[in-house]
């Protein structure tokens with residue numbers, strides 16, 4: 001039985017393990033290291049966030065991305081290439097001396113005041129506490145309109161790593177956020193004929209300075225939880241306005257067709273195995289594939305590995321039943337069960353959908369676990 005089981009070995013899981021290691025807590029870090037960033041993202045994409053704000057976290061703030069840059073001679077340019085971020089994460093893991101257990105969690109249950117975890121290798125692990133840090137993986141959202149299409153004709157941008165299979169084919173990219181424009185650019189580079197279709201009138205390209213947005217996000221990771229409920233409600237109920245990073249502009253301008261004010265009313269398979277899309281104004285498009293850059297809907301019930309009894313025992317945010325109700329320390333209503341990353345983005349704010357939130361998550365969760373473990377050891381439990 002370890003003090004802590006961490007499910008998910010992405011930026012949050014790795015940082016949590018670094019804090020646990022430094023605080024002398026025993027832990028199992030379950031999951032393939034950096035799987036999402038290394039094998040579930042377009043291989044030649046850039047990171048939108050300024051590299052100053054994508055440091056992983058250790059208690060002494062010693063192994064920052066700036067130090068990685070200095071020690072390895074990696075230039076911290078913006079936009080930062082994805083592979084360099086993955087290299088940084090592995091460098092960080094070596095420096096902090098953390099250990100990985102690269103197994104996928106298939107089930108977690110709460111049994112006799114401890115967490116019993118089963119992996120797809122058939123191994124069982126026990127922890128006094130557990131943190132779920134599995135990122136966006138289970139939350140990709142595809143609109144109902146496309147539900148009748150077979151999987152060969154429609155897919156979500158999550159998990160797309162390269163686009164050469166679309167060479168010479170017509171692809172409709174649905175959505176207008178960063179991932180839609182990035183996907184359209186990568187499709188064009190792969191030799192595909194891409195058209196962006198989106199509901200809004202036009203797309204907002206955000207300026208080159210991504211420093212202030214990074215700083216704001218870090219600040220909000222520390223402050224959001226303590227805001228008066230009224231202010232939180234206002235933020236929860238205001239739809240977030242997406243924008244597209246300016247660095248993408250040269251890759252799309254004059255290269256990718258973009259059609260705004262276009263709601264897709266209907267999608268059907270036609271003879272020849274193509275898809276016909278009917279837009280709100282009656283216009284039609286015939287394409288070989290539809291790629292939905294339609295975002296993510298965070299929903300606790302979509303995590304496939306949480307045992308039913310445990311899932312039902314987790315209290316939800318009032319009025320927002322898809323989110324767990326979390327304490328200031330990110331603990332759910334089930335003692336010792338914590339959520340870090342997107343599932344904490346309701347109670348603790350939008351920073352937790354980004355790397356920006358991980359320092360605050362680690363600094364809240366790990367000392368709390370250490371304290372409760374010391375208390376239970378003193379009680380002889």
Ligand SMILES: Cc1cc2nc3c(=O)[nH]c(=O)nc-3n(C[C@H](O)[C@H](O)[C@H](O)COP(=O)(O)OP(=O)(O)OC[C@H]3O[C@@H](n4cnc5c(N)ncnc54)[C@H](O)[C@@H]3O)c2cc1C
Pocket residue numbers: 007008009010011012013030031032033034035036037041046047048049054103104105106133134135136137158179305340341342353354355356
């Ligand atoms: C296209 C795209 C671009 C992005 N760009 C940025 C950016 O520029 N800046 C930024 O801050 N954020 C960005 N994000 C958000 C990004 O997902 C998070 O910032 C970041 O990955 C958070 O780390 P995480 O550890 O919560 O999640 P992840 O990096 O997703 O790590 C979670 C890990 O858990 C693993 N896992 C899932 N289920 C299980 C299981 N059952 N057992 C074991 N392991 C499991 C996953 O494979 C994954 O490797 C982007 C997201 C997308 C989709």
